[in-house]
Amino acid sequence: MLAVDAAPNPWFDPSYVIDNWSSIMGYLGEHVRLTVGAVVLGSLLALPMAVLARRSRYLAAPVLGLSTLVYTIPSLAMFAFVAPITGLTATTVLVGLVLYSLVILVRNFLAGLQGVPEDVREAARGMGYGPVRLFWQVELPLALPAFMAGIRVATVSTVALTTVGVIVGHGGLGQLITGGFNANFYRAEIVTGALGCVLLALLADLLLAGVERLLTPWTRRAVA
Amino acid sequence: MRARTRYIVPLALAALVTAACGESGSSGTGGDDGGTQASGEACAPVAGEQLVVLEDDQELQNADNIIPAVNAAAAQANPALLPALNAVSAELTTDELIEMNAAVDVERQSAEDVAAAWVEENGVTEGLEQGSGPIVVGGANFTESTVLATVYADVLQAAGFDATVQEVGNRELYLPALQRGEIQVFPEYLSTLTEFLEGDDANQVASGDVQATVEVLRPLAEEGGLAIGEPAEAADQNAFAVTQEFADELGVSTLSELAEACGDGSLVLGGPGECPTRPFCQPGLEETYGLEFASFEEYDTGGPLTKAAIQQGEVSIGLVFSSDGALAQG
Numbered sequence: 031m032l033a034v035d036a037a038p039n040p041w042f043d044p045s046y047v048i049d050n051w052s053s054i055m056g057y058l059g060e061h062v063r064l065t066v067g068a069v070v071l072g073s074l075l076a077l078p079m080a081v082l083a084r085r086s087r088y089l090a091a092p093v094l095g096l097s098t099l100v101y102t103i104p105s106l107a108m109f110a111f112v113a114p115i116t117g118l119t120a121t122t123v124l125v126g127l128v129l130y131s132l133v134i135l136v137r138n139f140l141a142g143l144q145g146v147p148e149d150v151r152e153a154a155r156g157m158g159y160g161p162v163r164l165f166w167q168v169e170l171p172l173a174l175p176a177f178m179a180g181i182r183v184a185t186v187s188t189v190a191l192t193t194v195g196v197i198v199g200h201g202g203l204g205q206l207i208t209g210g211f212n213a214n215f216y217r218a219e220i221v222t223g224a225l226g227c228v229l230l231a232l233l234a235d236l237l238l239a240g241v242e243r244l245l246t247p248w249t250r251r252a253v254a
Numbered sequence: 255m256r257a258r259t260r261y262i263v264p265l266a267l268a269a270l271v272t273a274a275c276g277e278s279g280s281s282g283t284g285g286d287d288g289g290t291q292a293s294g295e296a297c298a299p300v301a302g303e304q305l306v307v308l309e310d311d312q313e314l315q316n317a318d319n320i321i322p323a324v325n326a327a328a329a330q331a332n333p334a335l336l337p338a339l340n341a342v343s344a345e346l347t348t349d350e351l352i353e354m355n356a357a358v359d360v361e362r363q364s365a366e367d368v369a370a371a372w373v374e375e376n377g378v379t380e381g382l383e384q385g386s387g388p389i390v391v392g393g394a395n396f397t398e399s400t401v402l403a404t405v406y407a408d409v410l411q412a413a414g415f416d417a418t419v420q421e422v423g424n425r426e427l428y429l430p431a432l433q434r435g436e437i438q439v440f441p442e443y444l445s446t447l448t449e450f451l452e453g454d455d456a457n458q459v460a461s462g463d464v465q466a467t468v469e470v471l472r473p474l475a476e477e478g479g480l481a482i483g484e485p486a487e488a489a490d491q492n493a494f495a496v497t498q499e500f501a502d503e504l505g506v507s508t509l510s511e512l513a514e515a516c517g518d519g520s521l522v523l524g525g526p527g528e529c530p531t532r533p534f535c536q537p538g539l540e541e542t543y544g545l546e547f548a549s550f551e552e553y554d555t556g557g558p559l560t561k562a563a564i565q566q567g568e569v570s571i572g573l574v575f576s577s578d579g580a581l582a583q584g
Contacts, residue, residue, distance in 0.1 A: 037362040049364070110427065118392075118422055118431045196395060197423030205395075205421065212396040214359035214579070 043218035050222075054206065058226060060120065061202025064195070065188045065234065067124050072131030072184060079132070080139035081165075093136060101133040105194040113198050123195035130191055131184040138180025142173030175249065178242040182235055189231040193223075203227050297504065297516035301567030302497030305574065305581050309508040310493065313462025314542045315534055316445035318491035320346060320402060321468070322483035323447060328438040329481035334385030336483045338413040339439065342405055343486040345376040348577055351398065351488040356579030358397045365397065369404035379412035389415045392428050392437035398490060398577060402441035410439070425450055433479045444485050447471065451478050492534050492556070493576040495564055500571075509543050512571070519546040524569030526555040535573060 047054060079097070083090040103111075108126045116122040146169045154168045170177075193204025201208070206223030210216040243250065322339035329335055350372065357368045373379060389410050393403025403419045410417035420437055422428040429450065432440050444467050445460035451474040452459045459474075460467045464485055475482045494509060501507065504515045512521075529535035530550055539545045551568060553559040556575040564572040574581070 037360065039362070113427050114430060117434070117436045118420065118427065119436075196421075198427060199395075199420050199422040208395050209400075209421075214397070216359075216362065 039215070039217050041217045041221050046218035047222055050219075054203075054222060054226070057203050057205050057223075058230070060200060061189070061192055061204075061227070061230060064120060064123055064127060064192050064200070064202055065185060065230075068127035068131050068188045068192075069181060069185050071124070071128045072135050072188075073181060075128065076132055076135035076139050076180075079136050080143055083136065083140050084143045090140065094140070097133040097136045100129045105130070105191060106197060109194065109197050118198045118200075120195075120200040122198050123192065123200045126195075127188050127191055131188055134184040134187060135180050138176050138183070139173070142176030142180070143169060145176055146172045171246070171248075174246050175242070178238065178245070182238045182242075185234045185238060186231045189227055189234060193227060203230070295520050296518050297512075297521045297570050299522055299564075299567040299570045300497055300500040300503060301565065302499035303565060304498035304583065305495045305561065305564060306498050306501050306507075307493040307495050307574065307576055307581060308501070308506065308512055308571070310462065311508040311510050312542050314509075314538045315462055315492045316449075316460045317462050317464040317467050317485075317489060318443040318445045319464055319485040319487070319489040320351070321442050321444045321447070321471075321485040322406065323432060323440045323442040323475070324481045324483065325432055325435045325438045326476070326479045326481045327435055328389070332385045332387065332389070332415070334383035334413050335389070335410070335415070335439070336481060338382050338385075338409050338415075339406060340484045341378045341382060342409055343484045345378050346405075346486040346488040348488045348490075350376075351490065351577040352579060352581045354401050355398050355577055356582035358401060359579040360582070365400045365404050369401050369408055373405055373408045373412075378409055382409070382413040384414040385410075386414050387416065389417045389439060390437045391417055391419050392422050392432060392440040393419055394425070394428065395421045395423060397579075399441060403439075406439055406441060442482075443490060444468065444471065445491070447482075448474060451475060451480075488577065490575055490577040493574055494539070494571050495561075495574040495581065496571050497564060497567070509539070509545070513543040513545045516545065516570075519548055521545060521547050521571060522549050522551060522569045523547045523571055524551045524553050524560050524563045525573035526560075527552045529573060 079093050083093040105126065108129070109122055112122045112125050116125060150168060150172065151164065154164050159168065192202045193207060195201035196204045196208045199205075203223040203226040206219050206226070210219030210221075210223065213219065320343065322336070322343065324335055324339070354368050354372060357363045358365050389407075391403045391407045391410065393399045400419070400421065403421075407417040407419050417439075422431065422437070425446075428437065428440060431437050444464065448460040448467055448471040449455075449458070451471070459470050468482070468485055471482060496506075496512075504512070506512045506515050523529070523536060523539070525535055529552075531537070536547065536550060540547075551563060553563050553572070556573055556578065560569075560572045561574060561578070561580050563569045564574075
């Protein structure tokens with residue numbers, strides 16, 4: 031209906047993917063880097079927070095409250111707040127993603143640590159375990175399933191959230207989604223970005239499930 | 255989004271072939287005896303594929319010509335920067351901008367190819383002053399801005415710079431980045447940038463006069479740590495479009511001519527919901543041009559709904575953007 035002959039606009043277009051392979055891979059790479067970076071940094075931050083929160087109920091409330099409060103900041107606003115400090119860089123997106131991952135990670139880490147039975151810790155202490163050895167050899171293995179569950183949810187949620195980074199030009203595959211919307215609803219581009227996110231999330235979840243299996247062989251033996 | 259209308263439009267047109275054919279026929283004959291009627295139908299909507307913009311001959315709309323905005327420090331350090339961008343401004347016309355937008359948005363060519371083709375065709379890279387060093391050209395994430403940023407980058411590359419394009423979201427984010435020098439170049443819009451830098455919504459400093467607005471912008475930009483180049487002929491601003499058939503029937507090409515031809519109050523206006531209250535829209539058309547409207551139909555802001563409504567003969571005239579790819583001449 032337009033004066034200029036419109037090209038067909040299919041939902042799936044392999045030729046779009048082939049023609050734009052290098053830029054798609056570039057966006058995918060950025061998406062993976064941001065997701066991995068956010069979850070790793072988030073976990074490193076969440077672990078001491080969870081350990082701290084377990085110490086007493088008085089510490090747990092502010093730690094959990096703060097991470098939940100951060101989660102309620104709209105992601106668009108978050109990146110806009112951070113951007114003046116870190117500029118239009120991937121760091122801006124990373125900072126936002128790390129903060130968002132905290133709410134999931136801290137809660138799951140805390141739940142995992144709290145799930146370690148008190149008598150098990152008592153027994154370990156009785157056997158002469160110091161606090162460090164107790165943590166690494168008794169508490170961490172027992173809390174690992176809860177930790178991994180948190181990391182898996184955080185990873186999948188981070189894959190989705192990364193797309194919002196388009197507002198500073200570092201949204202990974204989100205660049206394709208908004209790019210397609212703004213190029214007169216270019217379906218092939220939108221679907222490539224969206225499907226890429228879904229596949230990436232699934233793959234990441236699958237990988238982490240495998241890691242969990244490898245790290246906790248005793249859970250399988252116990253079931254079998 | 256226009257893609258959706260590609261399905262809706264043929265369906266609607268199929269319905270209109272029966273309805274609208276009869277309608278336009280009656281409006282044709284109605285035009286004859288319409289002269290004798292008090293409330294005529296001379297300017298009732300006429301369906302058609304090709305949209306044309308009626309010239310805003312009394313400058314109701316602010317001049318949103320494309321103008322290169324450059325970080326002031328970068329412009330000072332690289333004397334070859336602004337001349338290269340001005341070479342683009344000297345060649346770029348609204349018609350070419352429409353064609354480039356259509357090539358990307360409708361024909362689905364890549365922005366890079368379209369930009370490279372324009373640079374090649376217009377010979378803007380010849381005899382450029384040479385510079386060096388990395389330059390980041392920013393582009394907002396919509397087609398036109400991406401194409402323009404890529405054109406700038408191509409030309410700067412030819413001028414010896416190592417130019418890259420970085421896409422960014424909205425002006426609130428990228429303008430501070432441009433002022434800080436994180437990005438050095440941005441294809442901006444004259445009046446929008448002027449009003450943004452001026453900051454006071456209530457105070458209108460931009461106008462329909464390109465040169466006057468540039469004079470207002472220059473000191474504002476300097477204050478804000480920016481240097482601006484020359485404005486292009488190409489502009490992306492509010493415009494009012496009709497179908498080619500409608501324009502031909504009435505023999506009008508400007509809004510003033512339309513006002514003369516449509517004194518019988520049979521015009522139907524289409525546009526965004528705020529149109530009846532905003533000075534650039536219905537009140538402006540009524541006060542500046544003396545146009546009278548039979549009714550107003552609410553659609554989107556220069557989007558697929560408004561364009562489809564004009565094409566289908568739902569409205570006689572609608573608000574569009576002057577560089578929209580849908581205005582490309584087939």
